Amino acid sequence: MNSVILQTATRYLLPILLLFSFFLLLRGHYYPGGGFVGGLVASIAFVLHSFANGTESTMKILGYKPLSLIPIGLATLTVSVTVPLLFGLPPMTGLWLEEPIPVIGMIGSALFFDIGVYLVVIGVVLTILFTIALNN
Amino acid sequence: MLFTVLTGLITSSLLVPFGKLIKTKWSIVLPFIPVILFLFYLWHVPVIANGTNVIQHLAWVPSLGVNFDFRLDGLSLLFALLITGIGTGIFFYARSYLKGHIYFDRFFAYLLLFMSAMLGVVLSDNILTLFVFWELTSISSFFLIGFNNDSKASRSSALMALSITGMGGFFLLAGLILVGNIAGTFIISELFAYHDQLVSHPLYPLIVGLLCIGAFTKSAQFPFHFWLPGAMKAPTPVSAYLHSATMVKAGIYLLARFTPILGDTELWKITLMVVGGFTMIFAAVHSLFRTDLKGILAYSTVSALGILTFLLGIGTTDALVAVSVFILVHALYKATLFMVTGIIDHETHTRDITKLKGLRKVMMPVFIASLLAALSSAGVPSTFGFIGKDLIYEATLNFRESWTIWLTALAVLTNIGLVTAGFRAGIKPFSGKLPETFQQASLPYQSMWIPPLILAVLGILFGLFPGVVGDYFTHQTANAIAGGETDMHLQLWHGFNTVLTLSGATLAAGVALYFANNPTEEKLLALERFNVISSQHLFRQLGKGIRRASSWYTNKIHNGYLRSYHLKIILFAELLLGYKLWLGGPIQIDYANLTPLSWYEFGIAAILMGALYIIVTTKSRLTSVVSTSVIGYCLCLMFVFYSAPDLGMTQFTIDTLTTVLFVLVLYKLPPFINFMNRGVVIRDAIVALGFGIIISMIVLRVLYEPTTTDISDFYGENAYILAKGKNVVNVILVDFRGLDTMFETVVLAVAALGVYSLLKLRLKSSEKE
Numbered sequence: 003m004n005s006v007i008l009q010t011a012t013r014y015l016l017p018i019l020l021l022f023s024f025f026l027l028l029r030g031h032y033y034p035g036g037g038f039v040g041g042l043v044a045s046i047a048f049v050l051h052s053f054a055n056g057t058e059s060t061m062k063i064l065g066y067k068p069l070s071l072i073p074i075g076l077a078t079l080t081v082s083v084t085v086p087l088l089f090g091l092p093p094m095t096g097l098w099l100e101e102p103i104p105v106i107g108m109i110g111s112a113l114f115f116d117i118g119v120y121l122v123v124i125g126v127v128l129t130i131l132f133t134i135a136l137n138n
Numbered sequence: 139m140l141f142t143v144l145t146g147l148i149t150s151s152l153l154v155p156f157g158k159l160i161k162t163k164w165s166i167v168l169p170f171i172p173v174i175l176f177l178f179y180l181w182h183v184p185v186i187a188n189g190t191n192v193i194q195h196l197a198w199v200p201s202l203g204v205n206f207d208f209r210l211d212g213l214s215l216l217f218a219l220l221i222t223g224i225g226t227g228i229f230f231y232a233r234s235y236l237k238g239h240i241y242f243d244r245f246f247a248y249l250l251l252f253m254s255a256m257l258g259v260v261l262s263d264n265i266l267t268l269f270v271f272w273e274l275t276s277i278s279s280f281f282l283i284g285f286n287n288d289s290k291a292s293r294s295s296a297l298m299a300l301s302i303t304g305m306g307g308f309f310l311l312a313g314l315i316l317v318g319n320i321a322g323t324f325i326i327s328e329l330f331a332y333h334d335q336l337v338s339h340p341l342y343p344l345i346v347g348l349l350c351i352g353a354f355t356k357s358a359q360f361p362f363h364f365w366l367p368g369a370m371k372a373p374t375p376v377s378a379y380l381h382s383a384t385m386v387k388a389g390i391y392l393l394a395r396f397t398p399i400l401g402d403t404e405l406w407k408i409t410l411m412v413v414g415g416f417t418m419i420f421a422a423v424h425s426l427f428r429t430d431l432k433g434i435l436a437y438s439t440v441s442a443l444g445i446l447t448f449l450l451g452i453g454t455t456d457a458l459v460a461v462s463v464f465i466l467v468h469a470l471y472k473a474t475l476f477m478v479t480g481i482i483d484h485e486t487h488t489r490d491i492t493k494l495k496g497l498r499k500v501m502m503p504v505f506i507a508s509l510l511a512a513l514s515s516a517g518v519p520s521t522f523g524f525i526g527k528d529l530i531y532e533a534t535l536n537f538r539e540s541w542t543i544w545l546t547a548l549a550v551l552t553n554i555g556l557v558t559a560g561f562r563a564g565i566k567p568f569s570g571k572l573p574e575t576f577q578q579a580s581l582p583y584q585s586m587w588i589p590p591l592i593l594a595v596l597g598i599l600f601g602l603f604p605g606v607v608g609d610y611f612t613h614q615t616a617n618a619i620a621g622g623e624t625d626m627h628l629q630l631w632h633g634f635n636t637v638l639t640l641s642g643a644t645l646a647a648g649v650a651l652y653f654a655n656n657p658t659e660e661k662l663l664a665l666e667r668f669n670v671i672s673s674q675h676l677f678r679q680l681g682k683g684i685r686r687a688s689s690w691y692t693n694k695i696h697n698g699y700l701r702s703y704h705l706k707i708i709l710f711a712e713l714l715l716g717y718k719l720w721l722g723g724p725i726q727i728d729y730a731n732l733t734p735l736s737w738y739e740f741g742i743a744a745i746l747m748g749a750l751y752i753i754v755t756t757k758s759r760l761t762s763v764v765s766t767s768v769i770g771y772c773l774c775l776m777f778v779f780y781s782a783p784d785l786g787m788t789q790f791t792i793d794t795l796t797t798v799l800f801v802l803v804l805y806k807l808p809p810f811i812n813f814m815n816r817g818v819v820i821r822d823a824i825v826a827l828g829f830g831i832i833i834s835m836i837v838l839r840v841l842y843e844p845t846t847t848d849i850s851d852f853y854g855e856n857a858y859i860l861a862k863g864k865n866v867v868n869v870i871l872v873d874f875r876g877l878d879t880m881f882e883t884v885v886l887a888v889a890a891l892g893v894y895s896l897l898k899l900r901l902k903s904s905e906k907e
Contacts (some may be wrong), residue, residue: 031863042791077591122883126890
């Protein structure tokens with residue numbers, strides 16, 4: 003698609019949407035949001051960019067293949083699940099820092115779990131869409 | 139003990155990145171892993187000999203009762219020492235045997251994985267973890283048996299072994315769960331107390347059946363025996379390790395472990411005695427007809443496993459003592475003979491005993507090892523095999539009065555076969571005149587012939603000092619199997635009695651048979667005519683039948699048209715739901731309790747109907763996709779109206795992405811063609827209307843069912859207390875039901891990989907053209 007308006011708009015929309023997706027991710031534990039929706043919003047941001055500027059240029063922005071986000075996300079998930087083992091607790095026990103961190107809020111293993119979901123979702127959605135888009 | 143199991147698993151996975159390094163001279167570190175583990179367990183011998191058990195506990199999934207409970211008693215110790223001890227020999231041996239093989243690293247990764255899994259099986263004190271390790275042995279042995287993956291025969295044997303042992307695994311799991319549910323605990327050491335309760339339970343016969351199928355498939359008992367001779371396609375170190383001392387004995391271990399829990403009933407005894415007894419004589423006879431060295435050893439192994447099952451079935455103290463000794467006897471001589479066979483194969487490139495002759499002239503130390511092992515297997519006095527055989531006869535003679543003659547005759551006949559088989563495998567290739575063809579054969583590298591020699595010499599040493607072995611070692615094994623104190627003092631000399639006479643007769647008859655009867659190709663072929671009625675043949679037919687049935691089913695149901703899949707899925711759902719609704723009786727709608735419709739709900743309904751109309755009538759794919767997404771967005775609005783913002787958000791983003799996906803795919807499709815005729819349209823309309831009606835009915839019914847809110851109340855109350863979150867939906871996703879979420883993400887990842895590889899793979903093949 004070759005629309006100057008869309009191209010200009012996405013230049014601003016991409017960072018805003020990504021920021022919004024982070025916002026959704028972080029607030030998930032207290033208000034509507036979470037890793038899944040956050041990941042979907044972030045994917046939409048990239049998809050929008052690829053519509054305006056072509057998939058190749060979006061891949062250039064990403065730097066890495068979206069496929070590589072999947073193992074990173076799964077690893078984050080696994081770590082968040084297994085970390086309690088190091089403290090002698092059964093896996094998946096929720097661990098939380100005592101004091102909230104400014105801006106982010108409470109930090110706990112559930113947050114990392116959500117981050118893992120977030121990364122896997124972005125990886126999966128972009129892998130599927132971009133593979134199809136680039137497969138001529 | 140956990141570390142001994144983990145060492146192998148961790149090293150095995152480390153071989154993935156360091157595979158190249160391990161192919162160089164660094165491979166020398168590999169055999170020291172079993173050495174260390176062996177020393178660790180050797181250090182425990184005095185502790186266990188005092189009658190104490192070592193216990194280690196670590197929570198894994200406590201909420202499901204699955205924990206790493208490890209327990210070392212006499213039985214586990216015997217097996218752990220065999221696994222690590224013979225493992226040490228095999229590791230040294232295999233390092234030379236496979237020197238320079240391109241998959242050298244891969245082989246050791248599998249071998250380490252297997253060793254850990256076996257250790258896990260024998261050390262687990264929790265029947266569920268035992269099962270996990272049990273399956274891991276099946277899987278790792280699959281890779282080991284199919285190691286020569288460029289040969290079709292090798293691949294099919296591996297598949298056969300996996301399907302038989304894997305099938306047995308299902309039965310075993312069912313049996314173990316029944317045991318656990320009846321007793322209320324999955325801990326083996328706690329299960330001992332529930333013996334009476336389990337035995338008198340109405341489901342007891344079922345439990346015994348399930349457990350026995352699991353054990354019999356693993357330990358190659360008739361009629362599941364045939365995978366073991368097939369598995370001889372594996373490289374010889376694998377056969378020596380898996381099929382002499384470890385994997386196939388896992389079934390025996392299981393039966394021995396459950397003897398104090400489920401044993402001591404007629405059903406248990408008869409089942410094991412009949413199956414074990416038949417297997418031992420059947421395989422002993424079969425071994426006489428084999429001309430392939432590994433074939434002889436495979437059948438004599440099956441026969442020996444039959445003896446062990448048979449003895450466990452007899453179940454008297456004598457028999458259980460015999461089991462504990464015979465496991466050790468058999469492991470020592472059989473591993474030696476397998477390794478010797480490997481050396482012969484490695485040096486002469488044949489395993490045919492009709493061709494092999496006079497090899498003692500070129501490989502004397504190998505001959506010594508082989509001879510000692512053959513003597514031990516024959517039960518010549520002053521070998522450990524002699525003690526083992528004595529105990530077997532003692533057990534059969536002291537069983538019930540009326541059975542004595544038959545059981546003893548069976549044992550004697552089997553042992554005559556084993557004597558001959560042992561001589562044929564251990565002595566025949568070395569005797570006679572060395573033919574021209576083998577002149578250039580030479581003694582292999584030391585690390586190949588020293589391990590079998592050590593094992594063979596141990597077989598003699600243990601035979602000379604049986605008292606030491608008995609007091610310090612096998613006594614506790616027998617105690618563990620019997621679940622109580624056994625009176626055992628092994629002696630070399632019992633005086634002149636029936637047992638000695640039987641032993642002598644067995645030996646004489648075996649030697650006579652060795653000289654009288656020579657296996658030839660013709661006899662083997664004559665035997666193979668009966669293959670049509672063998673269980674192996676039946677199993678293959680079953681496999682073919684399943685394949686035929688599934689291809690028929692696939693062609694019928696999965697015809698490749700998405701529209702036909704949809705139709706079938708929806709029709710099936712309609713039938714199922716409709717039936718359930720019909721069972722529930724008539725629906726009463728109480729109009730007074732319904733909230734009145736608001737104007738915006740009307741608005742959304744109007745948009746929905748409009749979008750639907752467009753979908754049904756449009757001639758453009760793009761229009762119909764966009765209209766579908768309009769429906770999705772309308773649903774989003776509904777979610778928002780009824781205060782489910784999480785759902786609304788997710789629905790919105792998913793809908794957007796689905797539309798994008800559709801557009802991307804549509805772009806590549808050929809122009810729209812209308813396949814539908816009038817009949818199809820009417821059929822689809824009826825199905826669609828039916829589905830809509832059923833769903834509406836369900837919704838109406840749900841409104842008037844008394845709702846229980848226990849679960850949502852629980853989550854609502856505990857979300858903040860237990861998980862420190864205020865958004866209940868998200869807390870459920872990441873915490874309460876986190877495991878589900880985790881696996882769902884894995885499923886997503888697999889789906890993405892599927893799409894990626896499907897499209898990329900097709901691209902590559904088109905590039906080739």
